[in-house]
Each structure stands twice: as structure tokens, then as C-alpha cells.
Amino acid sequence: MGKDVIIACDFSSAGETLAFLDKFGAEKPFVKIGMELFYAAGAPVIKEIKKRGHKVFLDLKLHDIPNTVKSAMAVLAAYDIDMVNVHAAGTADMMRAAKAGLESGGKKAPLLIAVTQLTSTSEERMNKELLISGSINDVIIKYAQNTKAAGLDGVVCSPLEAKMVKEACGGDFITVTPGVRFAGGDTNDQARFTTPEMAKEIGSDYIVVGRPVTKAADPVAAYLKCCGEFID
Helix, strand or coil: CCCEEEEECCCCCHHHHHHHHHCCCCCCCEEEECHHHHHHHCHHHHHHHHHCCCCEEEEEEECCCHHHHHHHHHHHHHHCCCEEEEEHHHCHHHHHHHHHHHHCCCCCCCEEEEECCCCCCCHHHHHHCCCCCCCHHHHHHHHHHHHHHCCCCEEECCHHHHHHHHHHHCCCCEEEECCECCCCCCCCCCCCCECHHHHHHHCCCEEEECHHHHCCCCHHHHHHHHHHHHCC
16 A cells, blocks of 8 residues: 555635645645635535645544434545545444445445544543543554444554554554654644654554644645655
8 A cells, every 4th residue: 555645734714725735736745624624615625626636535533323424424425535534432333334325326435534542632631531441552452443343444543553553453454644743843732643754664554744734834845855754
């Protein structure tokens, strides 16, 4: 499986997003559209970004009763996206319903992955605030195993967990890893993070990079640096 760098386009408008992508010229990076941009600009921004030649990861982290998620995924499948996700905490039944919804349109379905634990969640917070006892690694592995059993393509996890997820679920089970920062950079609100080079060594398939690229003085140079450290 080829590796790739996904830029998190966490902007508040279509105009700001498209102006950012204009800087890349012939480069067509894989982009993530999250809640902020999708709620602000909706499906038209996806259509425009796809028209420009970019792959799109629609990061909405669906988490609801199985029937609602199935119906929502049937709608999202029509957006010509390349990757979409749910929360693994929604149970295997919900994840199976999500997969069924994506496949209901008869077209090739996008990659479907599930969030194990958010990279802003520490083990202490998981134990004390979410009342999930034990090791965060054990929880992540169990969620990943549930995801694989439900027939999904992989999980979102921190780069620190990519290797153990692969060991538990197989080398072809995709790991999409946010929480990536350049060495010496600001960690922002990430509790579990690595550098692009470390993510490569650990075994991430895709890394998701936001502010280290979008807030850089030269976003294209920062993106190419990420690619150089992670892919080359």
C-alpha cells in the first residue's frame, strides 16, 4: 500500500480553503474536510475540490444508532469522496451499518475507517472522564479488532499505536494517523503525537497534518517537507 500525506483543511469557508489549495499549483495533495469546513460550506466544496483533482477524506466521525448512520452514509456515498470515517465506540453493529450504507448506491465505496481514541485523549482522561478503565492501548486494540470484524478498511489512531494495530489486525489494515508535528514544533492540543519520519518508521499508512502545513509561512514547502520525511 502506498503512503500519503493528507492535509487537514480546517478552514471556516470554501473561499479560504480554495485560496489555500491554489498555492499548490500542479501539486494535488490529498485533503481532509472536517466538521468546521463541511458545516460551513457543505457538499459544494467537496465537489469543487474533487473537480480540481484532489482526493478527499471526509472526516465527520459519524456516531449514532446504526440505522441513522446507514442512512447518512448512503447520502455521503454520492459525494465521490475517497475516505470517510465513524467512531468505533458506536459498536460493531453501527460500523456494519455504515459499510452497508456506503455500498448501497452500487458504486465503488470509499475507504471506511473508524476512530479508536482521539489523539487529544490521554489515558488519564479516558480513565477518569470517560470511565473507561485500563490501558488506552488495550482499548485501541480492541476497537481496532471490532473495526476489522465489522469489515471496515482500517482505523484512525495516533502514530504511536500504528505498529500495534498492524500486529493485531494485519499489515493490510489501514492506519490513518493524525497527531503529526515537525520536530521542535508546537504540539497544540495533541496528547499523543510523532514526527512524519517517526510515523513512517512505526508503520502509518497515511498521516494527517494540519497546522504545521496550513499555518506555515510557506505551506507548500512544509507539505513537501512532510512528504520527504514520510514518503521518500
